[in-house]
Amino acid sequence: MLRASANALARRASARSLSSVAAKYFPSEPAHPQLVTPAIPGPKSIQLNNDLGEKFDNRATYFVADYKNSLGNYISDADGNKLLDVYCQIASIGLGYNNPALIEAAKSDEMVYALIDRPALACFPSTTYKEILEDGILAAAPPSMSRVWTALSGSDANETAYKAAFMYQHAKLRGDQDFSSEELTSVMDNATPGASEMKILSFDKGFHGRLFGSLSTTRSKAIHKLDIPAFQWPKAPFPKLKYPLDEFATENHAEELACLEAFEDILSQHKGASKVAAIIVEPVQAEGGDNHASSFFFQGLRDITIKHDVLMIVDEVQTGVGATGKMWAHEHWNLTTPPDMVTFSKKFQAAGFYYSNPQLQPNQPYRQFNTWCGDPSKAIIAKTIYQEIVKNDLVTRTAAVGDYLYGGLQLLASKYPAHIKNLRGENFGTFIAWDCRDAGARNEILIKCRDRGVNVGGCGDMAIRMRPTLTFEEKHANVFLQVLEDVLNYM
Amino acid sequence: MSISSLYFPTEPAAPQVVSSSPGPKSQAAITALGNVFDSRAAYFVSDYEKSVGNYLVDVDGNTYLDVYAQIASIPLGYNNPALIEAAKSDKMIRAIVDRPALGNFPGKDSEEIIAEILKVAPKGQDKLWSGLSGADANELAFKAVFFWYQSKKRGYTTQFTAEENESVMKNQAPGSPDLAILSFERAFHGRLFASGSTTCSKPIHKLDLPSFNWPKAEFPSYKYPLDQNETENAAEDARCLSIVENLFNTWKVPIAGLLVEPIQSEGGDNHASKAFLQGLRDITLKHGALMIVDEVQTGVGATGKLWAHEHFDISPVPDLVTFSKKFQSAGYFFHDPELVPNFAYRQFNTWCGDPARMILAGAIGHEVVKHDLPAVAKRVGDYLYKKLEALQTKYPKYIRDLRGKDRATFIAWSLADVTARNKFLADMKTVGVNIGGCAEDSVRLRPTLVFEEKHADILVDAIDKILSGY
Known part of the structure; x- marks a missing residue:
């Protein structure tokens, strides 16, 4: 079963030889989970969560966290349990809990001003915003991306990108003409031609957020969408690959070709003022x-979008x-032409979208x-995160640790084939997942892992996903693999 | 005691105009920012570190009395000490680094x-x-x-x-x-x-x-x-x-x-x-x-x-x-x-x-209640409204449909059209007042909650000065 490439083996070896960044950041990080209650959530978590529920919808709470006592890759709960966290606030903690570099940034004067004198950025930008962007978000930009528009969340980032796409496509159709009086009037009634009939195409199982425009492109689960009005935008099939990939190379290629064909068909069905303005796609549908x-599939999407001016x-x-x-997953594809946004x-x-074509800036302010x-305060944090990533070579390290973790999971998969199916994310850092037998078994594994001190999350109907920090190392992987094996033994 | 003096002992007593707006440094900075971020809506580039209370300082050194306040979003003035304290609290640091x-x-x-x-x-x-x-x-x-x-x-x-x-x-x-x-x-x-x-x-x-x-x-x-x-x-x-x-x-x-x-x-x-x-x-x-x-x-x-x-x-x-x-x-x-x-x-x-922002909201709420700032806004707004009524009589062409009586400082009026309004807003910057519009023809006052009679006097004098030249 072990099919790691020579590259991966070399990276895995280098993972072992590197000094620990986690130890440098977090000298007192726990060596393993510390459990003080027989089950999680414990009594204090439950009590605090009940109090919270009087004021705030708390029904999705796993446990109440004690962030003050969390450190590095370990999250503490209100009862004092310390869990190895490979879910990390739904994949959003980059450098570990209470990272000293972020604490320093949070205590800086720059941060204090950003918090208390929050500017209306586009009207009254600060003297420092350009530098904050250039040293952080833009320094980290994907290849060939030179500009950014900042937003507040993933949904917001996607919706502002959609707005840029719609305005760009209509500007192309309109040419040099000014808005017509009919457009100016009809738009106030939310009617065409002033309001657009163009569309954003997304993919089956895609997730792009939960506001009304982004939710219309989200196709992951019914519960995300039910009872909410949506735009009639098209969705295309996303390849359903079979694993292991090298055993199913022919079938998977045929699947991707079929998906590309269906995709192009949809683009062809919508023309002119009701065309598909843009497609949105995740490098991995998380x-x-x-x-x-x-990469073949994504290059195919790029070629077809260019052909159809989408x-x-x-x-x-x-x-x-x-x-x-x-740094950016789409860099794995080596596209011949970069994405537009x-x-x-x-x-x-911080949130937002990168781009390079100045015409994606609408014609008027x-x-x-x-x-x-x-939010400049978040842009300062993004800058610090990027600088720490560079300083400690965290992307390379994550690639190496990921290979190590993937190898360990392959071994477990061969031992417990009923519980680790379709292992995926080889040569893809720690961005690894697998399917369980069914949703019930998946949920049971998640809970049993938590009760043994590992906080891990699911995705899709029956998958488990690894979303650790960038300071997750071999020693953490070992703890995780041991707990998972214990749980699978029990299943 | 004046709430703004309590918070801001060093708040300027008056605006200071040292250049046109946007001044040369602002213009250069807006152009430079425009290479990476859409900056076409920028009025000027602000130096928030130097701004205090009701006064916003720009990169050229102009000090504006700010009655627009980041499109009505600055509650307690620039660099309010109570918010600085909240921003430096352990709770805030954690909210930022462990979101x-x-x-x-x-x-x-x-x-x-x-x-x-x-x-x-x-x-x-x-x-x-x-x-x-x-x-x-x-x-x-x-x-x-x-x-x-x-x-x-x-x-x-x-x-x-x-x-x-x-x-x-x-x-x-x-x-x-x-x-x-x-x-x-x-x-x-x-x-x-x-x-x-x-x-x-x-x-x-x-x-x-x-x-x-x-x-x-x-x-x-x-x-x-x-x-x-x-x-x-x-x-x-x-x-x-x-x-x-x-x-x-x-x-x-x-x-x-x-x-x-x-x-x-x-x-x-x-x-x-x-x-x-x-x-x-x-x-x-x-x-x-x-x-x-x-x-x-x-x-x-x-x-x-x-x-x-x-x-x-x-x-x-x-x-x-x-x-x-x-x-x-x-x-x-x-x-x-x-x-x-x-x-x-x-x-x-x-x-x-975002708990970081929620902590600030809590701190803002606390200060608003502690100093009964809605009552301050009402007192100052009534004072200001009366003075604007007087100006309306003096300049009926430029202050039309004055509105916001008994709505504290949430006051607005209209001019003849968008051109007249925009000229007025731009002219107010020449006397050191940053003021915003709404709709096509209106001017809106959106000062902070620590805007007081002394600031209202400066605002009214500035309006009078500009309109007297029309």
Whole structure:
């Protein structure tokens, strides 16, 4: 079963030889989970959560955390249990809990001003915003991306990218003409031609957020969407690959070709003023089950979008910022033409979209606009995260640790084939997932892991996903693999 | 003692103008920023470190009396010491570096942080859901409204049908139902896709974006001064209410919620009467729809009450009240437990708000109550309004339809047209006042809650000086 490439083996060896960044950041990080209650959530968590429920919808709570006592890769709960965290606030903690570099940034004067004098950025930018962007978010930009528009969350990032796409496509149709009086009037009634009939195409099982535009492109689960009005936008099939990949190379290639064909068909069905303005796609469909596709598929999407003059938005909200062993997951594809926009949030704490074509900036100000246009305090954190990633070579390390972890999971998969199926994320950093027997078995494994001191999350209907920090190392992987084996033994 | 002197012993006594606006340094900085970030809406580049209280300093060294205050979003003045303290607290540091997925892993202090915000909740509201901006807050409120509306038809605990589960994945009814939010002409509720569909202030906010075909009713257009036009304005209320009633009866899809600002701010500072707002409330009750009051711009004290809709004693209280801007945090207040959807993960996202911003909201609420800042705003607003009335008599061409009497500093007036208004706004910068417009022809005052008589005097003198040259 072991099919790691020579590259991966070399990286795995280097993972062992590197000094521990986690030990440097977190000298007193626990060596293993510490459990003080027989089950999690414990009594204090339950009590605090009940209090919270009087004021705030708390029914999705796993446990109440004690962030003050959390450290590095370990999250503490209110009862004093310390869990190895490979879920990390739904994949959004980059450098571990209470990272000293982030604490320093949070205590800086720059941060204090950003918090208490929050600017309406587009009208009254600060003297420092350009530098904050250039030293952080833009320094980290994917290849060939030179500009950014900042937002507040992944959904917001995607929706502002959609707005840029719609305005761009209509500007192309309109040419040099000004808005017509009919457009100016009809738009106030939410009617065409002023309101657009163009569409954003997304993929089956995609997740792009939960506001009304982004939710219309989200196709992961019914519970995310029920009872909410949606735009009639098209969805295309996303490849359903069979694992292990090298055993099913022919079938998977045929599957990807069929998906590309169906995709192009949909683009052909919508023309002119009701065309598909842009597609949005995740490098790995994370919420939808960690569904991967090959570089061939994504290059195919890029070629077809160019052919049909449709923009390509890559949603890197969950995949971005190092976890896949590259700063941005779409860099794995080596596209011949880069995407038009790349959205980010989560691990970067700041959110927004990258682009390079100046025409993605609408022709007039106040079209892509709102009161805050982002949040400098989060941009400062993003800058610090990026600088720490570079300083400690965390992307390379994550690639190496990921290979080590993947190897360990392969061994477990051969030992427990009923419980670890379709293992995926080889050569993809720690961005690893697998399917369980069914949803019931998956949920049981998640709970049993938690009760043994590992906080791990699911995705899709029956998958488990690894979303550790970028300071997750071999020693953490060993703890995780041991707990998982204990649980699978019991199943 | 003067609250601004208490907070800001070193606040400038007057504006200082050292260059045109934007000055050369601002211009260079705006151009440079434009290479990486759309900077075409920039007025000037600010030096927040040097700004204090009601005064905003730009990179050229101009010191403006700021009565725009980051589009009505700075509550307690620049570099307020109470907020500096909150920003430096251990609680804040943790909120920044360990940002939780609040819906899954709330912190030990989450309940306390939320409770602090709820201390200043509108009358009758005791729960909240948190978001990140005004647009986000409104859309989260819409979602809550749609969940509620369908649950009333289905039964709160009834499971979804197979047909609903299937159709929703195609964005089709019945899973994704055709339902509407009713809003008003000239309203502004944000710029995301659903909030953008309810926004009806200016075409430029909406052009080229897909929108939901949701209905718009007319918002009253009153004649000023109000006390001389009572009969006509009452007839205007009745006319607009009948339009709302008619839309509920005839719109092609059911209207699940009605969304209204207590004062339409971006749309021109259009006020409505108690009779009109109570009339809206009655219509929502009659039709089984919910009432959302958008207090994003009007909330947190500037109208002389913590929440502007409290001026109207709407009964029963609104179902949802959205907030953002001056509160720094965003979200909606509510009280009906059935506005919490029947299952987990329906009203949900990764962060579900931002404790860092919620801590600031708590600190702002605390200061607002401690110093009774709505009362300060009312006192100063009454003072300012009288002076503006006098100026209106002196310059009737340039101060028309003065509005905001008894609404503290939430004051606006109109000029002849957009050209005259824009010239006035630009001219005010030459005398060191940063002031904003709304709608096509209006000027709005949106100072902080620590804006006092001495600042009002400077503002009024500056207006007088500019208008005397016209």
